[in-house]
Amino acid sequence: MSIRINKEKCVACGKCREVCPGNLIKIGVDKKAQIRHPKECWGCTSCVKECSVNAIEFFLGADIGGAGSWMLTKEEGDIRHWIIHKSDGSVKTIQINKKNSNQY
Amino acid sequence: MRTEKIETDVLIIGGGTAGCYAALTLASEAGGKRILIAEKANIRRSGCLAAGVNALNAYIIKGRTPQDYVEYAKKDAENIVREDLLLTMSEGLNRVTARLEELGLVILKNENGEYAARGNRNIKINGENIKPLLADAVRKCDNVQILNHVNMTDLLLADGRVCGAVGFHVDDSTVYEIHAGAVLCATGGAAGLYRPNNPGFSRHKMWYPPFNTGAGYAMGIQAGAEMTTFEMRFIALRCKDTIAPTGTIAQGVGAKQVNVFGQNYEKNYGITTSQRVYGTVEENRAGRGPCYLHTEGITGEQDKELLKAYLNMAPSQTLKWIEEEKNPSQKDVEIEGTEPYIVGGHTASGYWIDRERRTTLPGLYAAGDVAGGCPQKYVTGALVEGELAAKAIQKDLKESGADQGRYFAGQTAGNQAAAAIRGIYSHHLKKEPGPYSIDQVEEAMQKVMDQYAGGIGSGYRYNEKQLDLADEKITLLQKLAMDLKAEDMDDLLHIYEIKERLIVCRSLIAHLKARKETRWHSFGEHSDYPGKNKKYEKFVNSVLKDGRIQIIYRTLQKGDIEI
Numbered sequence: 141m142s143i144r145i146n147k148e149k150c151v152a153c154g155k156c157r158e159v160c161p162g163n164l165i166k167i168g169v170d171k172k173a174q175i176r177h178p179k180e181c182w183g184c185t186s187c188v189k190e191c192s193v194n195a196i197e198f199f200l201g202a203d204i205g206g207a208g209s210w211m212l213t214k215e216e217g218d219i220r221h222w223i224i225h226k227s228d229g230s231v232k233t234i235q236i237n238k239k240n241s242n243q244y
Numbered sequence: 245m246r247t248e249k250i251e252t253d254v255l256i257i258g259g260g261t262a263g264c265y266a267a268l269t270l271a272s273e274a275g276g277k278r279i280l281i282a283e284k285a286n287i288r289r290s291g292c293l294a295a296g297v298n299a300l301n302a303y304i305i306k307g308r309t310p311q312d313y314v315e316y317a318k319k320d321a322e323n324i325v326r327e328d329l330l331l332t333m334s335e336g337l338n339r340v341t342a343r344l345e346e347l348g349l350v351i352l353k354n355e356n357g358e359y360a361a362r363g364n365r366n367i368k369i370n371g372e373n374i375k376p377l378l379a380d381a382v383r384k385c386d387n388v389q390i391l392n393h394v395n396m397t398d399l400l401l402a403d404g405r406v407c408g409a410v411g412f413h414v415d416d417s418t419v420y421e422i423h424a425g426a427v428l429c430a431t432g433g434a435a436g437l438y439r440p441n442n443p444g445f446s447r448h449k450m451w452y453p454p455f456n457t458g459a460g461y462a463m464g465i466q467a468g469a470e471m472t473t474f475e476m477r478f479i480a481l482r483c484k485d486t487i488a489p490t491g492t493i494a495q496g497v498g499a500k501q502v503n504v505f506g507q508n509y510e511k512n513y514g515i516t517t518s519q520r521v522y523g524t525v526e527e528n529r530a531g532r533g534p535c536y537l538h539t540e541g542i543t544g545e546q547d548k549e550l551l552k553a554y555l556n557m558a559p560s561q562t563l564k565w566i567e568e569e570k571n572p573s574q575k576d577v578e579i580e581g582t583e584p585y586i587v588g589g590h591t592a593s594g595y596w597i598d599r600e601r602r603t604t605l606p607g608l609y610a611a612g613d614v615a616g617g618c619p620q621k622y623v624t625g626a627l628v629e630g631e632l633a634a635k636a637i638q639k640d641l642k643e644s645g646a647d648q649g650r651y652f653a654g655q656t657a658g659n660q661a662a663a664a665i666r667g668i669y670s671h672h673l674k675k676e677p678g679p680y681s682i683d684q685v686e687e688a689m690q691k692v693m694d695q696y697a698g699g700i701g702s703g704y705r706y707n708e709k710q711l712d713l714a715d716e717k718i719t720l721l722q723k724l725a726m727d728l729k730a731e732d733m734d735d736l737l738h739i740y741e742i743k744e745r746l747i748v749c750r751s752l753i754a755h756l757k758a759r760k761e762t763r764w765h766s767f768g769e770h771s772d773y774p775g776k777n778k779k780y781e782k783f784v785n786s787v788l789k790d791g792r793i794q795i796i797y798r799t800l801q802k803g804d805i806e807i
């Protein structure tokens with residue numbers, strides 16, 4: 141369970157570093173965000189939600205069934221889109237309206 | 245290291261669920277009290293609520309009473325509860341829920357406009373943004389100062405009274421020495437004591453936040469506070485690998501626990517929280533594993549709702565379903581027990597407190613997962629405890645006539661203590677590297693706890709001899725931890741996280757030894773004493789005195805308990 145930060149996309153805003161509940165993200169000398177301890181990620185996705193340029197990708201470690209997929213998320217008004225990229229190149233999107241409660 | 249001395253009326257350590265709600269309660273009261281939150285991460289997404297939660301697990305639904313909730317929790321904990329704490333908590337559940345709704349939490353309503361119940365005690369919500377909602381409300385309070393990224397390590401005492409705390413900024417090497425009229429400890433429970441389900445790359449893919457390392461317990465133990473019921477460990481029944489909660493599947497679509505032969509084994513073991521875990525452990529031991537939640541055959545609509553519900557609280561489980569290309573309707577969900585945690589919001593471990601949430605140390609209050617005696621609090625119970633502690637603080641500050649500006653005065657003892665703590669930080673930062681790394685000590689601790697103090701590897705069982713060995717080894721590791729080298733503040737944070745866990749481990753071992761019975765399967769499975777014993781129908785409490793853990797047995801009683 142961890143995240144990957146895409147340096148090409150990162151605009152060095154520092155929001156992910158600010159919000160991580162484990163203080164795991166640091167800003168490197170190149171001013172870009174980096175995760176100092178990938179093994180210490182809890183997988184809460186707080187940083188993924190905070191990054192407005194979608195530079196942070198979330199994946200499952202191979203030891204817990206990861207098989208190459210990764211996920212990111214975008215917010216548009218009340219709708220949160222979860223975008224899942226699968227290893228075969230296909231993309232699946234799930235939309236959740238913030239105003240709706242869980243049914244379970 | 246630069247030192248910043250701050251003075252405040254109320255210091256809240258930990259800006260999580262209970263801490264934020266205490267701040268809101270204190271801020272809304274007239275009187276201009278200065279409130280300061282010291283939070284190791286950032287209150288926006290820190291602690292248990294970071295990813296979101298699925299439901300409000302503690303609510304008094306129509307037709308039920310707070311006393312019903314007390315009875316339920318008491319039964320689930322095999323009587324080892326403080327009824328006074330449970331009742332005051334239960335009476336506040338609906339009050340704080342109404343406030344959460346005002347703050348913007350979406351709660352499902354039925355056609356009559358009432359909250360839609362899930363089972364007997366839960367209500368359904370969209371809990372993805374519950375922490376940002378709380379944090380935004382706190383940030384709007386003028387009299388609340390928030391110190392994010394400040395990790396507190398030690399309480400300051402003067403004349404037997406808690407008068408502040410010391411900590412450090414996690415990246416900029418500032419030491420914070422905070423003097424306060426009252427201190428609320430709200431740092432949550434302790435994870436990472438035992439070797440986790442996924443010990444490799446995904447070692448932090450655990451249920452409880454790996455960043456809640458028991459700091460609040462450790463600072464209280466070291467300052468001489470009385471603790472209760474650590475031996476009632478919490479072991480969660482969770483989805484295999486992702487360690488995501490199972491309640492949503494079990495209650496949401498009514499899925500039953502089945503073994504590899506498809507047999508429902510729930511009724512063979514009972515349905516209390518610990519019995520559900522125990523049943524799964526026993527089925528595996530008997531060669532009937534793996535165990536599952538039987539979801540095959542649910543509808544496509546139910547699949548869709550489950551995928552969404554998990555994105556709102558444990559997104560890795562949804563990713564896993566998509567990764568496997570098998571929805572729950574096509575494949576039962578495998579379940580397993582987690583490593584044990586110490587969590588006063590689920591079981592009854594934590595500070596021994598009075599009805600108003602005062603600890604045994606004057607000037608120190610406790611709320612949420614760090615506070616003991618009151619299991620099954622969950623989110624709403626933590627909020628109520630934050631509120632109750634805030635009210636007690638208001639009352640006590642008023643009665644003592646404490647003036648603003650008085651807290652530095654006459655605190656030579658407090659100042660000296662702060663200097664000693666700064667000395668320990670410098671010791672770690674300045675010393676030469678030794679043979680042991682931070683990771684090595686952490687792994688060694690988790691191995692000892694796993695093998696000798698009833699971790700996953702030993703089927704959650706332990707005996708006297710093993711506990712003695714565990715204590716010996718943990719004591720040795722405490723010495724190694726004192727000599728760890730910190731290259732920077734980030735290392736210093738990790739060293740403290742281990743030191744805190746080691747302190748909690750020692751108390752936990754002493755508690756496990758002191759309850760010579762098996763009252764709760766798995767949570768406290770003592771192989772030398774396999775059954776329940778009426779003699780132990782009492783609390784096991786402990787106090788650290790002159791470096792030794794002293795056990796105190798206290799009787800169960802109805803009504804208020806004087807502490």
Ligand SMILES: Cc1cc2nc3c(=O)[nH]c(=O)nc-3n(C[C@H](O)[C@H](O)[C@H](O)COP(=O)(O)OP(=O)(O)OC[C@H]3O[C@@H](n4cnc5c(N)ncnc54)[C@H](O)[C@@H]3O)c2cc1C
Binds near residue numbers: 489614
């Ligand atoms: C994954 C998960 C899912 C859950 N789901 C539900 C649910 O669906 N429904 C429900 O009702 N309950 C749920 N619970 C339980 C509930 O969330 C908790 O019981 C409750 O939030 C605990 O509140 P707390 O204030 O004690 O701890 P937290 O909210 O964790 O707050 C502790 C705070 O202290 C900070 N801290 C720790 N150490 C230090 C230090 N040394 N210095 C400064 N700050 C520090 C932490 O960063 C954190 O912000 C869930 C819990 C978890 C872990």
Ligand code: SF4
Binds near residue numbers: 145149150195
């Ligand atoms: S939030 Fe995104 S853009 Fe900002 S620092 Fe982090 S990765 Fe870079």
Ligand code: SF4
Binds near residue numbers: 160161164180186
């Ligand atoms: S997913 Fe959570 S724990 Fe992991 S790096 Fe991001 S914010 Fe930190």
